[in-house]
């Protein structure tokens with residue numbers, strides 16, 4: 381896996397392998413906290429831009445105060 385399908389950041393990290401080896405791998409992205417399985421169809425996934433992530437963080441910060 382070269383990049384996160386959601387935010388496009390490179391180097392997602394492997395979270396887990398399937399119980400039966402080689403069926404799928406679970407990946408996670410540190411940048412946007414998205415988690416996905418290698419067998420998922422991600423073609424319809426809405427991209428999360430860096431700007432959108434920063435805004436989401438801001439909103440969370442504001443609403444938690």
Ligand SMILES: [Zn+2]
Pocket residue numbers: 384385386387388389409410411412413414
């Ligand atoms: Zn990501």
